[in-house]
Amino acid sequence: MIEKLSKYSGKEDSFEMFHQASLCTMEVILQCAFSGGEMSEQTKNEYVEAVKRIGILLVERNFNPLYVLFTAIYNLSPGGREFLRLCDFVHYTGGSIIKRRRQELERDPEILAEKKRLDFIDILLMARDEDGRGLTDLEIREEVDTFLFAGHDTTASTLSWALYSLAQHPHHQDKVREEVDQLLAGREEDTIQWEDLHKLPYLTMCLKEAMRLHSPVPFISRTVTEDTVIDGVHIPEGSYIGIHLYALHHNPDIWGDQHMEFDPNRFHPDRMKDMDSHAFIPFSAGQRNCIGQNFALNEEKVILARLLHKFTFDLDPARPVEKDMTVVMKTRDGMWMKVKSTGQTAD
Known part of the structure; x- marks a missing residue:
């Protein structure tokens, strides 16, 4: 990603941040969870675009009661046919990763003995119950789809x-960069080590404030498992309820009248110690919270630190950003940015 962005450094050309970030995080999850499962650049681009389009189609369906109630009717609609085609592509991509890894393990069973720890895909393929039965291909693919997608x-x-947000507020961006530069000062390379992750407190505060302000996952849903009363309202067992995380993270009773402002100091430990544990839940909460939240936070810290060490980020004023609240918080016409090199040359 650094190599790709370097081509834009100091030039008037802007690039679309979401697409670059998606290609990067796709590569990270392939390397870390799927034994480096090979995927061509074309397939990565197609997969990223398919996931984006699936999110849009899901939201569109949810605003049409007829399509929500009658799946068969939705499947016959233009949007439904496109949705099914894209799902088939996503399933095929996940299935290809599984098939390729299974073949590698069959050709060389000793390959796992050489690894310090098993990847997610290897755990799924090697798992056996007390009767020696493994997961079916469908069960494995469902897990792979979840990890690859989410x-x-x-x-x-x-x-x-x-x-x-950091491009909007250069003084915060400079402060994060100063923190990262101090951490990496005197080193021959700018790799972020495991023990470095807790040494980036201001970067972490900015990251959490960005998740509060923009809510990358703006909405979650749950099925009520028993009769429940909330604020005097009876909610029967089996009800399907939505929890609006974006609204929760902009509750003025919690975050104040300036809740639309970017203020990383909200997440200073002194201010967070007395806050309700469910006032900020970017990864959901409870038994069904995000299984990958620690991995995601560490990944984001590493990538942000590396990028801000190398570049200064600015928004393209000719292409304003407008939020598009789908399954994941996106933008209507992209997020166009420009970069300048900070002059750091270590790698």
Whole structure:
């Protein structure tokens, strides 16, 4: 990603941040969870665009009661046919990763002995119950789809909106860069080590404030498992309810009248210690919270630190950003940015 963005450094040309971030986070999840599962650049681009379009189609369907109630009717509609075609492509892509890895393990069973720890895909393929039965291909593919889909799209949204806010507020961007530069001062390379992650407190505050302000996952849903009363309203068992995280993260009773302003100091430990644990839940909460939240946060810290060490980010004033609240917080016409090199040359 750094190599790609370097081509834009100091030039008038802008680039679309969401797409660049999505390609990067896709590569990260492939390397970290799928044993480096190979995927051509064309397939990556097609997969990223397919996921984006699926999110748009899902939201469109939810605003049509006829399509929500009658799946067969939706499947016959133009949007439904496109949705099914894109789902088939996403499923095929996940299935291809599984098939390729299974073949590699069959050719060389000793390949796992050489690894310090198993990747997610290897765990799924090797898992056995007490009777020696493994997961079916469908069960494995469902897990792969979840990790591949959620493991890149939400993270790319978070990275993009964090850089957006930092580009809007250069003094915060400079402060984060100063923190990163101090951390990496005197080193021969700018790799972020595991022990470095807790040494970036201001970057972390900015990252959390970006997740609050922009809510990369703006909406979650749950099925009520027992009769429940909330604020005097009876909600029967089996009800399907929506939780609007964007609204929660802009609750003026919690975040004040300036809740639309970017203020990383909201997440200073002294201010957070007395806050309700459910006032800020970018990864949901409870038993069904995000299984990958620690991985995602660490990934975002590393990528942001590396990028801000190398570049200064500015928004393209000719292409204003407008939010598009789908399954993941996106933009209507992209997020166009420009970069300048900071002069750091270590790699």
